Amino acid sequence: MLYLFGSSWLVAADVAPSGVVVIPSGSYTPLYILNSEARTVESFLIDVAPVTNAQFLEFVKNNPKWQRSQVKKLFADEAYLKHWASDLDLGPNAELLADSPVTNVSWFTARAYLKTVGKRLPTEDEWEYIACADETRPDASRDSTFTKRLLEWYGKPNSATLPSVYVAEPNYYDVSALHGYTWEWVRDFNNSMVTGESRADSGLDRALYCAGGALGTTDPHNYAAFMRYAFRSSLKGNYAVSNLGFRGAKTITPKEQP
Amino acid sequence: MKIQYLILLLVSITFAAQAADSESPFTLPMASSTEGSIYDLASNWYPQDGHAVNLEALKGKVRVVAMGYTSCQYACPRIIADLKRVETALSDKEKSSGKISFSFISIDPETDTPELMKELEKNYGMDPELWLLLTGDEDGVLELAVALGMKYRKTSPMDFAHSNIITILAPDGTIFYQTYSIGEEIDQTLKAVRTCLSSMK
Numbered sequence: 001m002l003y004l005f006g007s008s009w010l011v012a013a014d015v016a017p018s019g020v021v022v023i024p025s026g027s028y029t030p031l032y033i034l035n036s037e038a039r040t041v042e043s044f045l046i047d048v049a050p051v052t053n054a055q056f057l058e059f060v061k062n063n064p065k066w067q068r069s070q071v072k073k074l075f076a077d078e079a080y081l082k083h084w085a086s087d088l089d090l091g092p093n094a095e096l097l098a099d100s101p102v103t104n105v106s107w108f109t110a111r112a113y114l115k116t117v118g119k120r121l122p123t124e125d126e127w128e129y130i131a132c133a134d135e136t137r138p139d140a141s142r143d144s145t146f147t148k149r150l151l152e153w154y155g156k157p158n159s160a161t162l163p164s165v166y167v168a169e170p171n172y173y174d175v176s177a178l179h180g181y182t183w184e185w186v187r188d189f190n191n192s193m194v195t196g197e198s199r200a201d202s203g204l205d206r207a208l209y210c211a212g213g214a215l216g217t218t219d220p221h222n223y224a225a226f227m228r229y230a231f232r233s234s235l236k237g238n239y240a241v242s243n244l245g246f247r248g249a250k251t252i253t254p255k256e257q258p
Numbered sequence: 259m260k261i262q263y264l265i266l267l268l269v270s271i272t273f274a275a276q277a278a279d280s281e282s283p284f285t286l287p288m289a290s291s292t293e294g295s296i297y298d299l300a301s302n303w304y305p306q307d308g309h310a311v312n313l314e315a316l317k318g319k320v321r322v323v324a325m326g327y328t329s330c331q332y333a334c335p336r337i338i339a340d341l342k343r344v345e346t347a348l349s350d351k352e353k354s355s356g357k358i359s360f361s362f363i364s365i366d367p368e369t370d371t372p373e374l375m376k377e378l379e380k381n382y383g384m385d386p387e388l389w390l391l392l393t394g395d396e397d398g399v400l401e402l403a404v405a406l407g408m409k410y411r412k413t414s415p416m417d418f419a420h421s422n423i424i425t426i427l428a429p430d431g432t433i434f435y436q437t438y439s440i441g442e443e444i445d446q447t448l449k450a451v452r453t454c455l456s457s458m459k
Contacts, residue, residue: 072294074405074433107404190404191411237404 020045020250021174028129028139030225041129045250046122049165049176050101050184051113053090056081059113061088066112075108079240099164101182101245107237110185110246119248121187124232126249128225131179133172141225150224153180158243182245183231192233295431296405301398303363306375306391313402316390320358320434320454321427322447325399325408326420327366328374333422336441338362338382340424343444344451345388353388357429357458358451360384364393365403365410365418407436426450429458 023046027038060067060081067087068080081104085091090098105113107121114120134140141147168176178184235241297314304310322341326334341360345353352358362378364370375391378384384391394402403410410420424447426435435450 072298073292074294074296074298111401188400190400190409192409233409236407 020047020248022252023126023130023173023175026129026138028125028132028141030125030128039125041125043252044122044126045252046126046130046173046175047119047247047249048170048174049168050182050245050247051110052099052165053084053102054098056102056105056113057084057088057090059116063112063116066109071109073238075238076106077238077240079104079242080106080109081240083242093161096161096164099166100162101165101177103162103182103242103245104240105185105244105246106240107185107189107235109240114246114248117248119250121185121246122249124186124188124191127178127184127186128228130171130173130175131225133175135169135171138172147224150179154224154227182243183228183241185244185246186232189232189235190237192229293432296402296427296433297431299398299401299405301394301401303392303394303398304372306372306379306389307386313398316359317431318429319356320429320451320458321361321390322358322451323361323363323406323425323427324423325363325365325403325406325410326422327364327418328370328378329366329416330418333420333440334362337422337424340440340444340447342382342384344448347444347448348451352452352455355455357455358388359390360388361390361392363391363399363402365399365408365420367393367396367399369416406433426454428454 023041023044025041025043027040029038064070066076068082068084069087071080081102083091083097083104110121132139132141134143134146137143162181165177165181168181170176171178235244297317299313301313302310303313322344324334324337324341326337328334341362345360348358362375364375370393372393375393379386379389379391402408406423406425408421408423410418413419422438422440424437424440425433426447428434434454435447437447
């Protein structure tokens with residue numbers, strides 16, 4: 001089964017990932033601004049796996065207004081859950097789909113789901129911070145073998161059905177499937193590559209493209225991150241996309257801190 | 259090679275999407291039950307005068323809306339000027355009909371208190387009967403901004419980069435019209451306001 005997918009991201013996990021892990025605070029340097037300074041990320045909780053089709057099905061069962069036929073276009077476009085057979089039916093591949101990450105969900109629907117479980121979407125900083133990790137190191141973003149694996153995945157077409165989240169190898173933080181499955185919504189996706197006519201806006205565009213260009217000529221280190229920013233900037237809150245899923249995060253209140 | 263093509267594709271998709279946005283004066287359909295309403299977002303807002311309101315309480319008027327922040331030096335004054343030009347172009351009868359309102363909504367709720375919004379009202383000589391200046395909480399601002407297709411990023415402690423959008427909301431909260439052209443002719447916006455007003459009879 002695993003060999004079918006033929007990807008280095010997949011191994012048989014001894015324990016099915018579930019629940020959340022605590023991510024320690026730290027910092028990372030984002031790609032999008034030239035000479036940008038490191039950004040501090042406070043400690044937070046993150047789901048170890050993306051939300052699955054089975055979990056999302058349970059949610060729409062309990063919340064009819066978020067079912068495919070009921071949802072308003074402002075909050076989810078026509079592609080919303082289009083890979084399901086109907087409102088509450090995953091279709092002939094139900095068994096395969098159940099444990100694979102849910103995709104074709106909009107930012108609004110992801111938020112609505114997470115609200116019901118007392119979570120929120122991770123911020124872009126939080127997501128990018130943990131996405132720097134490979135299996136053994138918190139920051140592999142300067143290692144070309146790691147970034148090459150990312151690029152190889154980005155360059156490959158999606159498989160018809162995504163593999164189960166329960167076979168993903170966890171990264172340094174015990175978080176699975178950040179790479180190699182789907183791209184994921186972040187809370188503030190709308191801050192990527194601001195567009196419009198104001199002077200400030202075009203300045204920001206330039207910063208991003210310069211960074212992209214510079215990386216392209218010297219080395220492909222953060223090409224993968226550049227692609228994520230470019231992708232996010234093309235999104236709107238009601239877009240449902242076939243390779244875009246999500247996972248939950250939670251702020252750690254001072255009381256819960258060790 | 260493949261990757262470069264993919265990036266090119268991504269970038270061109272982004273630009274294509276923006277181009278389509280900026281030239282779509284009347285493509286958004288009139289209210290229908292499947293479209294969804296901005297007023298379905300159950301967030302709380304603080305006007306320049308008076309008490310907190312739930313977004314839903316704003317139903318029932320044609321609203322000409324833009325988002326920005328009070329300390330903005332460049333784009334926001336132009337956006338506000340555009341809204342004021344639309345206001346000026348309306349007849350006294352239209353303005354006093356009670357069917358229309360103009361709104362400037364803050365993307366910087368940390369700084370923009372209702373008091374600062376009140377100052378903005380005075381500085382621009384806005385009629386408080388016609389102008390509703392709103393500040394909210396961070397999550398409500400994000401949600402409304404995303405619903406309106408607004409992008410923004412804090413670039414320094416005092417400044418934001420943000421897209422410039424004027425939106426006309428129908429009385430039921432559906433998005434009736436949006437324009438990304440700022441500081442230009444307001445004819446299309448005015449026309450859209452009047453179309454929306456005339457549907458209210």
